[in-house]
Amino acid sequence: MPNQDNIPANSSLLRIVLVGCGSITGEWFNALKTRKDVDIVGLVDLDETVARKRSEEFNWPHARIGTDLAAVLAEVRPDIVFDCTIPAARASVVEVALRHGCHVLSEKPMANSMDEARRLIDVAREAGRTFAIMQNRRYLGSIRTMRSFIGSEAIGGLTTLNSDFYVGAHFAGYRGKMRHALLLDMSIHTFDQARMISGADPVSVYCREWNPRGSWFDHGASAVAIFEMSNGLVYTYRGSWCAEGDGTTWECDWRALGTNGYALWDGAENFRAQRPRPTDDLVRPTDPVPVPGVEWPGPSGHAGCIHHFLDCIHAGRKPETDCTDNIKSLAMVFGAIESAETGRAVEIKI
DSSP: OOOOSOOOTTOOOEEEEEEOOSTTHHHHHHHTTTOSSEEEEEEEOSSHHHHHHHHHHTTOTTOEEESOHHHHHHHHOOSEEEEOSOGGGHHHHHHHHHHTTOEEEEOSOSOSSHHHHHHHHHHHHHHTOOEEEOOGGGSOHHHHHHHHHHHTTBTBSEEEEEEEEEOBOOOOSGGGTSTTHHHHHTHHHHHHHHHHHHOOOEEEEEEEEEOOTTOSSSSOOEEEEEEEEGGGOEEEEEEESBOOSSOOOTTOEEEEEETTEEEEEOSSSOEEEEEEOSOOOSSOOEEEOOOOOOOOSSOOHHHHHHHHHHHHHHHTOOOTTBHHHHHHHHHHHHHHHHHHHHTSOEEOOO
């Protein structure tokens, strides 16, 4: 049986098997180039030729190539599994990896349903292993800047948070065919950003979803949602994958309203904040408020999430995107989908 003991804090080398060798894995492999503490010991894909090509492309010549994850895990006995499979395969891959004594970092979403997500948390707990999710937007200096500014209460306590996502995305593959394309595949990023920026968790949601005329998606390329969050915060989401021309960044446009001012962030590096003067004017004049920059101390995006996960495994700490936290962002996705399907507001249950 694989070693079930926790990886000691002084372990010098983490043995990794990667599952699902599609195009996204380029981000994962590139993130490992500067790490001297990892070894890719296995590559698994339903198409063995795809896995072999990845092995050659990124120079892991000794990696065990296979199509059967359980068999590869039993043979090479890794410490970690990187799960880059499609969402439909997530639960089975993660469960097999955890039951073989591996820590897991998976692509989003963490599961295809809330029941699956809860079961995987239970499996991770029983196995004494870490299961974390790729939420690459968290590992950007710009979002850290926005979170720090909101947390400083420079514009008072946060009352309202709005995000806009408008991108014209012509995907090849499964995304164009899937139900709830925008909500299920993309909004998890934005909802997780909203939780991070606000420090609040979801309570309920009302969502309207539609497929606009002229859409090249089969279903649900646009949505609007209103979330009630903890501490009385209201968070609103507007998004479309059929918005061509003058779009937002993939990280959205954001407006935060506080009890004493507002802040804008364009999802890139541009911030603006203002605070009203204490006058008797009908519409009070405002003064600019500086937004101090915050840097993420290390690689950003995918690499930032992967490095953070590996560092946490070495140190025996829980990663920021651990499943026990990320399920709250996932609950926002499935709450919005349920509301869109039923036409009513939905209480969000973790």
